Amino acid sequence: MNTVEPIRDNEVLADIKDYLKATNARNYIMFLIGINTGFRISDILRLRVRDVLGSHISIREKKTRKEKRALITPELKRELDGYIQGKPSNEYLIKSREGENRPITREQAYKIIREIGTVFKLSNLGCHSLRKTFGYIFYNDTTNKDIGMLMAYFNHASPQITLRYIGMSQDTMDKALKRHRA
Numbered sequence: 001m002n003t004v005e006p007i008r009d010n011e012v013l014a015d016i017k018d019y020l021k022a023t024n025a026r027n028y029i030m031f032l033i034g035i036n037t038g039f040r041i042s043d044i045l046r047l048r049v050r051d052v053l054g055s056h057i058s059i060r061e062k063k064t065r066k067e068k069r070a071l072i073t074p075e076l077k078r079e080l081d082g083y084i085q086g087k088p089s090n091e092y093l094i095k096s097r098e099g100e101n102r103p104i105t106r107e108q109a110y111k112i113i114r115e116i117g118t119v120f121k122l123s124n125l126g127c128h129s130l131r132k133t134f135g136y137i138f139y140n141d142t143t144n145k146d147i148g149m150l151m152a153y154f155n156h157a158s159p160q161i162t163l164r165y166i167g168m169s170q171d172t173m174d175k176a177l178k179r180h181r182a
Helices: 010-023 025-037 074-084 106-119 128-141 147-154 159-165 168-179
Strands: 056-060 067-071
Touching (some): 010 025, 025 074, 025 106, 025 128, 128 159, 147 159
């Protein structure tokens, strides 16, 4: 079984956003929420319009039953405001085209993300790639690479788990192997 990976390349990330924005607003919003909040896909799919009206998104995580609150970044806020305009507050953000007012399934979200991987030749994308991408960017963009803060945000038990989760352990190993001379 392949491990899903974060999207590490900022240019590829920008290209994916451009592609999704041009092709499917719902999928674009799902992607943006994932990479800007680090929420699990099961939590993203449960979001409704009313959940994104303020400056933060507050949820009770489906997996852990813990409360989580994430700031809505300026880019995400701008895109969300345009997307939800005219929609009722109880409507699911990532709404299925089938049925009255239901979110897409986790399986459908997986297919969407895998399709992105196919289009951009990224073989190891899956539902957790959005969360891992958030973590990878957060870790690399914080001035002191604060793994403790990210570990707490993800509810991980150790820094090593978080580093492995966001793909930093693999990056470190790859760099070491490139320098290795046998």
